[in-house]
Amino acid sequence: MSGLAMAQNKIPDFTEVIALDREQADATADELLRWGLDRWGDRLVVASSFGAEDVVLVDLVASIDRNARIFTLDTGRLHQETYDVMERLRRRYDIKFEVVTPRTELLQPMLQEKGPNSFYESVDARKECCNIRKMEPLRRVLATADAWVTGIRRGQSVTRTDAPRVTIDVPNGGIYKLNPLANWSEDDVWNHIRDNDVPYNSLHDCGFPSIGCTPCTRAIKPGEDVRAGRWWWEDPTSRECGLHARASTDSANL
Ligand code: SF4
Numbered sequence: 001m002s003g004l005a006m007a008q009n010k011i012p013d014f015t016e017v018i019a020l021d022r023e024q025a026d027a028t029a030d031e032l033l034r035w036g037l038d039r040w041g042d043r044l045v046v047a048s049s050f051g052a053e054d055v056v057l058v059d060l061v062a063s064i065d066r067n068a069r070i071f072t073l074d075t076g077r078l079h080q081e082t083y084d085v086m087e088r089l090r091r092r093y094d095i096k097f098e099v100v101t102p103r104t105e106l107l108q109p110m111l112q113e114k115g116p117n118s119f120y121e122s123v124d125a126r127k128e129c130c131n132i133r134k135m136e137p138l139r140r141v142l143a144t145a146d147a148w149v150t151g152i153r154r155g156q157s158v159t160r161t162d163a164p165r166v167t168i169d170v171p172n173g174g175i176y177k178l179n180p181l182a183n184w185s186e187d188d189v190w191n192h193i194r195d196n197d198v199p200y201n202s203l204h205d206c207g208f209p210s211i212g213c214t215p216c217t218r219a220i221k222p223g224e225d226v227r228a229g230r231w232w233w234e235d236p237t238s239r240e241c242g243l244h245a246r247a248s249t250d251s252a253n254l
Helices: 014-023 029-043 052-064 080-093 104-114 123-142 186-195 202-206
Strands: 044-047 069-073 098-100 147-149 166-169 175-178
Touching: 014 166, 029 044, 029 052, 029 147, 029 175, 044 052, 052 069, 052 080, 052 186, 069 123, 080 202, 098 123, 104 123
Parallel strands: 044 069, 044 147, 069 098, 147 175
Antiparallel strands: 166 175
16 A cells, blocks of 8 residues: 555535536546546555456556556455466556455454354354455555545446446445446446457356355356355345445445
């Protein structure tokens, strides 16, 4: 996080945010990113977990400013294919990712007391693991920002159908949240990847539309919801990790 000061966030005015969302409604993803980078500079962070939408974001952002802040949450349980695409992107665009890792003082006690696979035992145990490996690191990086960018699309799942392009993320500190790809289709994403020869995660070629941690992600069958491969052993209503908890103006999710 390059020593940036922690944000002194004042929750933005909802009326202003709704107006900004309308103002940016017709902006392309590239235009919205340029606007965000002009407005917030290094107080804007771009999230990437290296799924298809995220590699598009990396391509767009790096083409605007290769020094823009792009962060990733390295949970310690990612697929090797995810590390591989991270490295290919790093070399291709000559960029550095901000790699945010879990705190040892939180992770070590959980591993010692509950073992390496506690997430399979209950929803609470899974949420504890997600909190330590994802949520706490996310809060740490967002505390250095006034705005963040995600690769959420409205067509990704039923929980994302009303995702705006500009919103407030109240649960994550009341900062702005931009979803430049909200109005993109899956075809738009893949056409961009192919047209621009963007490196992508090879797991997408093996039936993984949504890629998270290795033990908690699996391939899906044709016709299943794209997030059906995440935490597949749980009731579908509990399957968000909290990274994109519902904010007061949207239902944006990762
Ligand atoms: S997705 Fe699984 S391994 Fe990754 S943080 Fe959540 S529970 Fe832990």
